[in-house]
Amino acid sequence: MKKEDIKIGIKEIQNIKMNSKEKEHILENVLSFSYEKKEPVKSPYSFISIFQKNHFIYYGSMACLVLILGSSGVIFSSQKSLPGNTLYPLKVSVLEPINSAFRLSPETKAQYESSLVKERILEAETLSYQGKLDVAKEQQINDLIKTHKVAFSRAINEIKLQEPTEEIYAVATNLEDQMAEYSQEMMAISTSDTENQYSNEIAKLDVEKIPVTNENTENNIEEKKGNIGNDNSKVATINPTVSMPTATSTSSPVNSNNNNGNTQKYINIASSTFDTYFQKLSLENGNTFDYKISNIDFVALKNTTDEPEKYWFKEDNTDESFIVIVNYSVQTNTEGKNYWLAGNGTEGENGWILNKVLFVNIDKNSEGYYVKSAGTGP
Amino acid sequence: METNIADNFKNIYEDESDTIFRFCLIRVSNREQALDITQETFLRLWKNMQEGKTILNNKAFLFTIAHRLIIDWYRKKKSFSLDKMLDGEESSYDVVDEKNTNTVEIGAEGRFLLEKINELELTYRDPVYLRFVEDLSPKEIGNILSISENAVSVRINRGVIELRKKIGYIK
Numbered sequence: 001m002k003k004e005d006i007k008i009g010i011k012e013i014q015n016i017k018m019n020s021k022e023k024e025h026i027l028e029n030v031l032s033f034s035y036e037k038k039e040p041v042k043s044p045y046s047f048i049s050i051f052q053k054n055h056f057i058y059y060g061s062m063a064c065l066v067l068i069l070g071s072s073g074v075i076f077s078s079q080k081s082l083p084g085n086t087l088y089p090l091k092v093s094v095l096e097p098i099n100s101a102f103r104l105s106p107e108t109k110a111q112y113e114s115s116l117v118k119e120r121i122l123e124a125e126t127l128s129y130q131g132k133l134d135v136a137k138e139q140q141i142n143d144l145i146k147t148h149k150v151a152f153s154r155a156i157n158e159i160k161l162q163e164p165t166e167e168i169y170a171v172a173t174n175l176e177d178q179m180a181e182y183s184q185e186m187m188a189i190s191t192s193d194t195e196n197q198y199s200n201e202i203a204k205l206d207v208e209k210i211p212v213t214n215e216n217t218e219n220n221i222e223e224k225k226g227n228i229g230n231d232n233s234k235v236a237t238i239n240p241t242v243s244m245p246t247a248t249s250t251s252s253p254v255n256s257n258n259n260n261g262n263t264q265k266y267i268n269i270a271s272s273t274f275d276t277y278f279q280k281l282s283l284e285n286g287n288t289f290d291y292k293i294s295n296i297d298f299v300a301l302k303n304t305t306d307e308p309e310k311y312w313f314k315e316d317n318t319d320e321s322f323i324v325i326v327n328y329s330v331q332t333n334t335e336g337k338n339y340w341l342a343g344n345g346t347e348g349e350n351g352w353i354l355n356k357v358l359f360v361n362i363d364k365n366s367e368g369y370y371v372k373s374a375g376t377g378p
Numbered sequence: 379m380e381t382n383i384a385d386n387f388k389n390i391y392e393d394e395s396d397t398i399f400r401f402c403l404i405r406v407s408n409r410e411q412a413l414d415i416t417q418e419t420f421l422r423l424w425k426n427m428q429e430g431k432t433i434l435n436n437k438a439f440l441f442t443i444a445h446r447l448i449i450d451w452y453r454k455k456k457s458f459s460l461d462k463m464l465d466g467e468e469s470s471y472d473v474v475d476e477k478n479t480n481t482v483e484i485g486a487e488g489r490f491l492l493e494k495i496n497e498l499e500l501t502y503r504d505p506v507y508l509r510f511v512e513d514l515s516p517k518e519i520g521n522i523l524s525i526s527e528n529a530v531s532v533r534i535n536r537g538v539i540e541l542r543k544k545i546g547y548i549k
Contacts, residue, residue: 026395
């Protein structure tokens with residue numbers, strides 16, 4: 001084959017072509033194919049892919065889920081657990097203290113604690129019904145009841161310290177009665193001697209506490225009524241035996257406990273005399289707006305008293321002269337604050353100086369009783 | 379923009395369609411099949427252009443696609459035939475026969491040359507064909523066949539020597 005032939009051959013090969021019809025047909029086919037860029041459709045389950053992409057999120061959320069589902073089940077089932085059950089410690093030493101901590105006001109706290117006592121009793125009843133109540137379990141329940149009662153009394157004391165209105169005292173007394181009832185029930189459930197011992201202790205706890213607090217309540221309310229007459233709200237209560245600097249009323253032969261008729265008389269006299277004295281003092285001071293007597297304690301009368309109170313009276317005192325301790329609060333402004341805070345008293349809200357104590361010597365002249373001297377000590 | 383792409387495509391089609399068709403026809407020896415592969419090749423180019431992809435060398439791109447489509451076609455054909463053979467049926471394997479399909483369009487010299495090229499070893503056949511018939515550079519051939527430029531040159535040289543022997547080349 002010659003070189004020229006090869007060239008011809010190549011030319012011939014190159015002449016292999018589509019005919020015009022075929023050519024047009026293919027072009028038409030290709031151009032009619034319109035390529036549309038399709039947007040990917042978002043899957044409705046795309047959130048699953050987040051978990052698939054990020055293993056931390058996946059395992060983290062799974063752990064949370066398991067924890068929530070698991071713990072809610074545990075908490076729920078622990079609610080019904082009884083002493084001796086595995087979940088019982090969770091209930092009494094985790095869930096209930098948390099619940100109690102979230103009860104912020106002392107009333108609700110006291111209510112909750114008393115309801116817990118009731119629940120303990122129910123538990124004890126259930127166990128005794130099932131025949132599963134043994135010494136160890138009863139002791140556990142009793143210990144818990146003791147704890148509840150301590151928390152309860154703390155809450156009750158707090159209530160009494162706050163605002164001693166009659167309603168609050170009623171609530172507190174109701175709760176205390178309820179508690180006493182529960183204690184009785186508990187005693188009834190207990191059968192063995194050892195168990196009775198525990199229950200008795202609890203019952204004692206109530207007997208000691210409840211009547212004392214009730215008495216205080218009544219006394220305080222009565223005194224307030226007697227002394228102030230019209231206003232028994234917004235008054236700070238001070239227990240005189242606690243806040244007194246010296247043991248006066250208890251050691252004195254003449255005191256409110258054994259000289260009831262006369263004491264009341266002197267207290268009434270002291271109340272009105274002190275009123276006049278205070279009004280005069282307010283006018284002189286200029287920075288005093290209001291005052292409230294919370295308590296008046298009779299200390300001694302000159303002609304009936306012996307040592308050492310005798311020396312509290314001056315020689316020029318008449319025999320009618322007597323000494324009282326006045327607990328009161330004063331409302332003042334910033335200028336008068338320092339004056340009133342001197343000696344004793346604590347700063348309260350709205351310019352009130354609370355818990356002030358004054359020894360007042362009241363004497364009698366031709367015009368009647370008057371405040372002869374007043375001070376922080378006799 | 380759309381018309382620009384279409385015009386551009388039409389120009390390329392005008393320039394390269396015959397070359398690609400020829401390349402396909404020589405390899406598959408079936409006019410219909412060659413047309414089919416040609417259409418598919420240009421369709422791929424069209425898609426790429428519409429997607430806004432930049433193609434550096436249209437000729438090389440088209441040859442590469444055609445080359446791969448032909449390989450695919452051969453694979454399909456082979457598996458199909460083998461299945462048939464395994465089933466014990468009559469073989470439908472098409473024996474490559476240019477005479478059947480190309481007699482009308484190709485002259486004696488051309489057919490002879492083509493026969494001899496087809497007789498070359500597979501490694502030499504495509505480089506020689508693409509170099510001398512389609513007049514592609516070794517670089518372009520390398521791109522199409524996915525081999526280096528040097529390898530292409532070596533294959534062309536050896537292929538040409540072999541082809542000369544076959545055709546009884548006389549200077």
